[in-house]
Amino acid sequence: MRAIHGKGKLFLYIIRQVLYNIGMKVLLCSASPRRRELLHKLVKDFSVTKSDAEERSRYQRPHLLVMDLAREKGRSVMANDALIIASDTLVYRHGRYYGKPKDRADAFRMLRELSGVTHAVYTGVYLKQDGKERVFYDKALVHFHKLTDGEINDYLDRFAPFDKAGAYGIQDGIVVKNYTGSFDTIMGLPTEKLGKVLEEMGVRDVYQ
Numbered sequence: 115m116r117a118i119h120g121k122g123k124l125f126l127y128i129i130r131q132v133l134y135n136i137g138m139k140v141l142l143c144s145a146s147p148r149r150r151e152l153l154h155k156l157v158k159d160f161s162v163t164k165s166d167a168e169e170r171s172r173y174q175r176p177h178l179l180v181m182d183l184a185r186e187k188g189r190s191v192m193a194n195d196a197l198i199i200a201s202d203t204l205v206y207r208h209g210r211y212y213g214k215p216k217d218r219a220d221a222f223r224m225l226r227e228l229s230g231v232t233h234a235v236y237t238g239v240y241l242k243q244d245g246k247e248r249v250f251y252d253k254a255l256v257h258f259h260k261l262t263d264g265e266i267n268d269y270l271d272r273f274a275p276f277d278k279a280g281a282y283g284i285q286d287g288i289v290v291k292n293y294t295g296s297f298d299t300i301m302g303l304p305t306e307k308l309g310k311v312l313e314e315m316g317v318r319d320v321y322q
Contacts, residue, residue: 139160139161139196139197140153140159140160140161140196140199141160141161141162141163141191141193141196141198141199142160142163142199142200143163143164143165143187143188143190143198143199143200143201144164144165144200144302145162145164146277146302148283148285148302148303149201149301149302150162152298152301152302152303153303153305155298155305156305156308156312161196163191163193165187165188165190165200166190167186167189167190168186169183169186169213170186171186176204176206176211176234176236177236177238179204179236179238180203180204180237180238180251181239181249181250182238183204184200184201184202184238184239184240185200185238185240187200187201188200188240188241188247189242196243197241197242197243197315198240198241198242198243199239199240199241201238201239201240201302201303202237202238203235203236203237203238203279203302204235204236204279205224205228205233205234205235205256205279205280206233206235206236207227207228207231207232207233212227212233212279213279214276214277214279214281215275218276220281221270221275221276222266222270222281224280224281224282225258225270225281225282225289226261226263226266228258228280228282228289229258229259229260229261229266230258230259230260230261231257231258232255232256232257232258233255233256233258234253234254234255235255235256235279235295235299235300236251236252236253237251237299237302237303238250238251239251239252239303239304239308239311243315243317246315248311250307250311251304252295252296252304252306252307253295253299254294254296254299254300255293255294255295256284256292257290257291257292257293258289258290258291259289259290259291261289269282269288269289273286273288279302284297284300284301
């Protein structure tokens, strides 16, 4: 039998990848409408489920913490025939974490503490396919406008950001003065890095 070289090998590789990914199911483990919107940048069709995992971790360092929380979310879902994607986002400044506020008073406190200063946003992402796991994170820096108490209350009234880490959404265009890094990472899903990881995993036919 004649050996296959060059273009022939490339063709067979492409065929194998297409056959491998036919019928690929993607499952986003998140209740966040922002993450759904962001994932649609990369994936045509996917299903959504919510994790019941407790958001607890033994890690204290922010990049390890968000990766661990994303991992626990993803592992809580049983779907052997799907590519599972889970994510977790935290706001961090000077040793303090700002997750989703418990109530309006907690949201007001967060925004007052973040007013006029720079904080970090960490988003961890977990992927699982055919028993193989990948986990990574991305970091961005966000600087807030200096906010008065009245402006904070007005923002809470208008946008009710009680389901967002740090009690704000960068997409609202109100409290954030500027940022460094990925806009999508701050929103909750680093699509630039995720796209590269999906390609490394051989997941191509889900792209738009």
